Amino acid sequence: xxxxxxxxxxxxxxxxxxxxxxxxxxxxxxxxxxxxxxxxxxxxxxxxxxxxxxxxxxxxxxxxxxxxxxxxxxxxxxxxxxxxxxxxxxxxxxxxxxxxxxxxxxxxxxxxxxxxxxxxxxxxxxxxxxxxxxxxxxxxxxxxxxxxxxxxxxxxxxxxxxxxxxxxxxxxxxxxxxxxxxxxxxxxxxxxxxxxxxxxxxxxxxxxxxxxxxxxxxxxxxxxxxxxxxxxxxxxxxxxxxxxxxxxxxxxxxxxxxxxxxxxxxxxxxxxx
Amino acid sequence: xxxxxxxxxxxxxxxxxxxxxxxxxxxxxxxxxxxxxxxxxxxxxxxxxxxxxxxxxxxxxxxxxxxxxxxxxxxxxxxxxxxxxxxxxxxxxxxxxxxxxxxxxxxxxxxxxxxxxxxxxxxxx
Numbered sequence: 245x246x247x248x249x250x251x252x253x254x255x256x257x258x259x260x261x262x263x264x265x266x267x268x269x270x271x272x273x274x275x276x277x278x279x280x281x282x283x284x285x286x287x288x289x290x291x292x293x294x295x296x297x298x299x300x301x302x303x304x305x306x307x308x309x310x311x312x313x314x315x316x317x318x319x320x321x322x323x324x325x326x327x328x329x330x331x332x333x334x335x336x337x338x339x340x341x342x343x344x345x346x347x348x349x350x351x352x353x354x355x356x357x358x359x360x361x362x363x364x365x366x367x368x369x370x371x372x373x374x375x376x377x378x379x380x381x382x383x384x385x386x387x388x389x390x391x392x393x394x395x396x397x398x399x400x401x402x403x404x405x406x407x408x409x410x411x412x413x414x415x416x417x418x419x420x421x422x423x424x425x426x427x428x429x430x431x432x433x434x435x436x437x438x439x440x441x442x443x444x445x446x447x448x449x450x451x452x453x454x455x456x457x458x459x460x461x462x463x464x465x466x467x468x469x470x471x472x473x474x475x476x477x478x479x480x481x482x483x484x485x486x487x488x489x490x491x492x493x494x495x496x497x498x499x500x501x502x503x504x505x506x507x508x509x510x511x512x513x514x515x516x517x
Numbered sequence: 518x519x520x521x522x523x524x525x526x527x528x529x530x531x532x533x534x535x536x537x538x539x540x541x542x543x544x545x546x547x548x549x550x551x552x553x554x555x556x557x558x559x560x561x562x563x564x565x566x567x568x569x570x571x572x573x574x575x576x577x578x579x580x581x582x583x584x585x586x587x588x589x590x591x592x593x594x595x596x597x598x599x600x601x602x603x604x605x606x607x608x609x610x611x612x613x614x615x616x617x618x619x620x621x622x623x624x625x626x627x628x629x630x631x632x633x634x635x636x637x638x639x640x641x642x
Contacts, residue, residue, distance in 0.1 A: 384545075387541055387542060387544060387545075387627075388627070389542055389543065389544075389545065389546070389624050389625055389626070389627060389628065390544060390545040392620075392623075392624045
């Protein structure tokens, strides 16, 4: 059975937001990385849909086809996550989704697990930890005149932490996935990434969490991921370092990522064997 | 107040330095801009979001020179100020020309748009 990806719009917090949708079943909300858009999930979505999930991937506010709320990009990770919570309420009313995300999307997944612990069924943060931060020099460069070569920075910084050697077509496609968002949004994404810190709230988590980080992703120390897993109480967290993968985990190895996620969801009785 | 004139320049500088949008769009500027209104020249030093110096400009009048010049015949400026021609149209068609160090000028594109919007909108009385 083929699982076609269909594009839809929804109004959330007064702004028009775009999302891709694929399949039916338990909702799985997929949150893209900083500077990117829902296209990142296009290879991962049909695999998860084939396993019995309704897979939903929004363009986060200010990215690609979603407008920013009040025409300003988010700079705080908690604000970003609250928008995602309202998005979930709009597209999955009365349901508890599984939420996964990578990079800033992984941070939002963690924020939801900490601040809406009864609202989700499980969390799968990739390329994320309880506290994150990198590319910390960008805050003063939000206006386009301040960084004329910013497009080149995005091209390179968005793909430099992939696992190499990598198929060139995946590198080129990944660059295009990062070319549809406004300069100021990209800078604000990094502000939010550097702002994220849920270490004081980890004991609020009530649902299973699966952490996965590519070994070549230098934006997060391996130890930060392992420490986060260890700090979440009651054996709720598992996962680790993904061999042969980097920062763009869902583009580099979508099949292997899906296999790891489905194994976790079945072990935790969220999906039937 | 006459356009163009030194008095007009004084009011223009005051307007620009009160413009929050220009401040944001030129926060990281360090450029010398020559405005050419027909045969008359006016020199601005744009630094850190503000016009920090200005003068009437004649050839060889300023040893520091200029980075880029924005110019047009006086009739073109009059058409802009009287609302008979749109700023974007004049810029896009090259009827208002930008010349000199175009790497700097292109970087400062938004500030040029805001500067010329102020030239267009500044009242004479």
